[in-house]
């Protein structure tokens with residue numbers, strides 16, 4: 561009989577945390593450039609963007625600056641291609657990104673036989689159809705205080721530790737409302753949904769400081785072999801599927817200091833949280849740990865469409881908002897793109 565460590569509640573998250581947590585200061589642009597050259601690897605940076613005209617240009621510039629330093633010291637750029645996947649943003653995101661020298665794709669034009677794109681996760685999945693690097697590094701584009709370590713930090717462990725195949729960013733997250741700054745007030749869905757859910761159901765992942773961070777890297781082979789959920793479910797499903805595919809020892813995190821993202825109103829985060837919960841529930845059901853046939857009261861909300869009733873108090877009184885939340889799961893890209901290489 562095999563005993564599942566999850567059933568026993570015995571996991572090695574604490575040990576993983578000790579061995580697979582790094583700090584960006586342990587690495588350098590020059591050192592990583594040399595490692596990349598030695599291993600003859602190419603790196604694509606994939607930047608999903610929706611209405612980020614105010615931040616995307618500076619981020620692309622910072623990647624070019626990192627490349628210049630790496631080329632000077634190590635003879636190769638650290639990032640070979642910068643792919644911006646734009647949500648046909650009305651604010652001019654695509655134009656700005658192009659002016660700063662990125663390759664720009666409309667998320668709706670990639671894999672267009674799947675119809676219009678469904679949010680962030682879909683943009684990230686569709687980008688794999690045009691990516692060509694040995695490593696693919698995703699990066700959020702709403703970062704206000706972007707610094708160069710946000711480009712090269714996550715590359716540290718993947719270029720220097722042979723067992724590591726997936727690296728996630730870790731950082732402190734300030735919350736900024738107007739002029740008021742709360743030092744560790746950001747990452748509300750992370751703290752109130754993702755971390756408790758992982759502790760309970762995927763305790764191996766409990767050592768990740770920012771499990772929902774949009775900055776992470778893996779070899780393209782790995783990303784092309786797992787499904788991507790659409791919208792804001794993507795980080796959650798990728799964490800679980802990478803864990804199941806390569807195991808915790810092949811995963812790492814790197815402290816990058818702090819990161820200030822653009823904040824959505826708390827009310828919108830309720831739906832983001834629901835996406836995270838649905839991603840976990842889907843995987844649990846597949847793992848046989850959530851048996852819908854046994855509990856008839858469980859609503860059919862784990863399928864593609866789910867009603868989300870959001871009860872709120874407003875200046876005009878109590879309101880019950882109803883949303884139809886759609887969560888689609890895209891298949892491993894290598895299974896659906898002919899001759900994917």
Ligand SMILES: O=c1ccn([C@@H]2O[C@H](COP(=O)(O)OP(=O)(O)O)[C@@H](O)[C@H]2O)c(=O)[nH]1
Pocket residue numbers: 608609610611612645647678679680683699700701702774821822823824
């Ligand atoms: O439909 C979407 C929604 C978000 N994003 C990008 O995903 C990242 C994080 O999204 P968002 O700012 O909405 O989330 P938050 O940072 O508020 O959690 C940003 O780079 C967005 O531009 C995207 O490409 N398409």
Ligand SMILES: O=C(O)[C@@H](COP(=O)(O)O)OC1O[C@H](CO)[C@@H](O)[C@H](O)[C@H]1O
Pocket residue numbers: 680700733735745746747748749750751772773774792793794795796821822823824829832
């Ligand atoms: O981490 C979180 O709790 C949310 C919300 O952040 P804030 O409370 O606005 O700082 O932000 C993110 O989560 C999304 C869903 O996984 C990701 O797509 C975003 O990249 C990440 O910033």
